[in-house]
Amino acid sequence: MHEPVFTIEGLTKVYRTGEVEVHALRGVDLEIDEGEFLVLLGPSGSGKSTLLNILGGLDQATAGRVRFRGGDLTGLDERRLTLYRRENVGFVFQFYNLVPSLTARENVSLVTEISTDPMRPEEALEMVGLGARMDHFPAQLSGGEQQRVAIARAIAKRPEVMFCDEPTGALDSKTGVRVLEALVSVNRDIGTTTAVITHNVAIGDIAHRVVHFADGRVARVDVNETRRPASEISW
C-alpha cells in the first residue's frame, strides 16, 4: 500500500516561557507524499516554522504524532533525532549560514565529508547552476548564489526531505527565482520531498500543493492542477 513520507496527526505545540503559554500548533493533520513539493503560506506566527522544525527533528511536539515512513518521529530521544536529521533531512534557511573563510566547494564538503552516501560537492554545485563559481568565497557571490550554495550543501548528502524556511526572504525577485528553480530541479531530478515556507503568495504556484496556515492550524490545502515554472514567478 502507498505510504506517505510523513503522516501528521493532531500535532500540538505549546511553548511555555515562565507563566506565558503560546499555542503554536493546535492540532495539525496532514500527509506529505513522496516526491511532493509543498508550499506553506500563512500569517506571521501561524505555526509554519514550528511545524517544519518538528518534522525536521529540530523541535519536539507537545502532543500528537508524526510518522516518518511509518516510524514514530515524535517518540524519538535527542540522540535518535540527531541521527534522523543527519541521515534524512536537508535544511535551507533565510540566511545562508555559509562559512566565510571557505569556498563554495569547501562549504559543501563540510557536509559531504560526514555523510554516508554523498554526492561530490562539484555535482551538488552543478545541480544548482554554480559549476563556474565553485572556488569563490561567499563574499564574492551574490545573495542568490550564496543561497544556492546553501541548497547544494543541503542536497549533497542526498536527503529524503528538504525543509526551506523563507529561502527567498532576503532576495529580490530575479535572484529569488534562480533559488526557486534550483529547489524545483532538485525535487524533480532526485525526487527529494520538499516543503518551502514563504510569505510570498505568488510562490504557491510552483508547488504541487499549497498548505495555508492560520492560528496554529491548517486552514486550507489547495492542489495546483498545473504548476507554474519558477521562471514565470515575480514579486
Ligand SMILES: Nc1ncnc2c1ncn2[C@@H]1O[C@H](COP(=O)(O)OP(=O)(O)OP(=O)(O)O)[C@@H](O)[C@H]1O
Ligand atoms: N522557541 C519559542 N519559544 C516561545 N514561543 C515561540 C517559540 N518559537 C515560536 N514561538 C511562538 O509560536 C508561534 C508560532 O511561531 P512560528 O515561528 O511557528 O510561526 P510562523 O508561521 O513560522 O511565523 P513567521 O512567518 O513569522 O516565521 C508564534 O506565536 C511564536 O511567537
